[in-house]
Every structure is written in structure tokens, then in C-alpha cells.
Amino acid sequence: MRRRALLLAPLAGVAAPAAAHSELRRSVPAAGAVLERPPERIELHFNERVQLTALRLRRVGGEEVALPRRAIRGAASETVALPPLAPGEYRAEWRIISADGHPVGGAFTFRVEPPRSP
Numbered sequence: 001m002r003r004r005a006l007l008l009a010p011l012a013g014v015a016a017p018a019a020a021h022s023e024l025r026r027s028v029p030a031a032g033a034v035l036e037r038p039p040e041r042i043e044l045h046f047n048e049r050v051q052l053t054a055l056r057l058r059r060v061g062g063e064e065v066a067l068p069r070r071a072i073r074g075a076a077s078e079t080v081a082l083p084p085l086a087p088g089e090y091r092a093e094w095r096i097i098s099a100d101g102h103p104v105g106g107a108f109t110f111r112v113e114p115p116r117s118p
Ligand SMILES: [Cu+2]
Pocket: 016, 017, 020, 021, 022, 098, 100, 101, 102
């Protein structure tokens, strides 16, 4: 009985309510956005101060987009400049250390339309 309690103890810390984690409030481009021009940056807006530990951008069915290096800091918003993006569907994956110390991650996609002929 005692041994079992000891084994379960570490799990109790992991099972914190999801509401305690920091969350992404919005992004630019927004999730699911269809853009007529390639975005010049990605903005992530969280509900509180977090540490953005990773941001990866990949063209769906294609290559990863090289993003500028950033210092990891505590902030509620982060902006990352983008190189020129070719038309296509993109998936941005982010990871943070939540304000409560837990790692949290998420992803969203957006699409860059081909240029319209005048
Ligand atoms: Cu948490």
C-alpha cells in the first residue's frame, strides 16, 4: 500500500488541470487564414507571460522554413520575422514553457495564395 502511494505521487503533479496552463490567445496569421500576400512575420499572443522555446514553420508536404534565431525570454507576445514564403499551405508549430512551468505546445496552419494576375 505504502509503496503504491509513492509510485503514484509523481503522477499527481503531471495531472494538473489544463486550465492552469498558459494558452495561445491568437496568432498572426490567424489559424486557418488564407492570405493573398505572404506574411512578413508570425505573431504569437499568449494569455500570460511564457517562454517560447521553439517555433517551427513547415510548408505542408515540403521543406521546413529557416527562421531567425531568437533569445528565449519571458513575454506574453512574440514576433518572428519570416523570409519570403512561396504560395502554399504552412504549418506553424510552437512550444512554450507555460507560466506554471509546464511545457505546452500547439500548431496552426495558414495558406498563402498564388499571386493573382491583374
Ligand atoms: Cu500546467
